[in-house]
Amino acid sequence: MLLQGRIDNRRTQIEIVPGARSSTISSAFVDESARKGMPGSYKIGLRASYFYASIPAVEPMPASGSQLRIGRDILDTHPIEIDFVHRQLRILLPVEMRRAELRSATIPITREADGTLEVLVSVDGGPAFHAALDLSRPTGLATIGGSGVHSVRVGEAVLKEIDVDASATPAIGLLAFARSRVIFDLQHDRILVGA
Numbered sequence: 079m080l081l082q083g084r085i086d087n088r089r090t091q092i093e094i095v096p097g098a099r100s101s102t103i104s105s106a107f108v109d110e111s112a113r114k115g116m117p118g119s120y121k122i123g124l125r126a127s128y129f130y131a132s133i134p135a136v137e138p139m140p141a142s143g144s145q146l147r148i149g150r151d152i153l154d155t156h157p158i159e160i161d162f163v164h165r166q167l168r169i170l171l172p173v174e175m176r177r178a179e180l181r182s183a184t185i186p187i188t189r190e191a192d193g194t195l196e197v198l199v200s201v202d203g204g205p206a207f208h209a210a211l212d213l214s215r216p217t218g219l220a221t222i223g224g225s226g227v228h229s230v231r232v233g234e235a236v237l238k239e240i241d242v243d244a245s246a247t248p249a250i251g252l253l254a255f256a257r258s259r260v261i262f263d264l265q266h267d268r269i270l271v272g273a
């Protein structure tokens with residue numbers, strides 16, 4: 079996901095890459111911050127929300143066209159809401175999370191020893207099975223059998239009209255939530271899905 083944001087109040091492109099283990103900032107921003115006497119810690123703005131993060135990894139260009147790649151190290155500690163319908167993304171404050179919990183279905187996430195995130199999925203009312211949560215995957219759901227699926231239950235959430243591909247290894251991608259408002263609260267091993 080590529081979006082406009084700010085690093086230390088300077089406008090730039092920021093890419094959110096849930097599959098990346100760590101966040102990385104461009105060497106140009108590191109050089110500028112070092113001159114201002116603030117190396118290592120940055121004020122990151124996404125829409126109207128700000129948060130502070132330490133980003134030790136530096137690359138000439140962390141992602142295609144962006145100066146900052148946000149990975150799992152930041153996503154694990156900052157809940158992020160994506161409203162696909164209105165094309166909005168923001169970092170949630172604790173009070174906003176409490177309100178969101180009251181009006182959302184919860185999807186528990188299991189962390190495997192190898193770092194894989196998994197959720198329980200049921201297709202068309204069938205038995206539940208484990209699917210990898212792969213937010214970098216460009217599809218909705220990949221499962222044995224593929225097409226012909228009418229509804230998918232993930233945790234407490236029922237997802238309809240999602241793209242389904244055939245695969246021997248079940249996985250659910252970011253686009254499974256494309257008709258929803260979804261909060262990734264990886265710090266608490268859950269996803270919240272609202273109307």
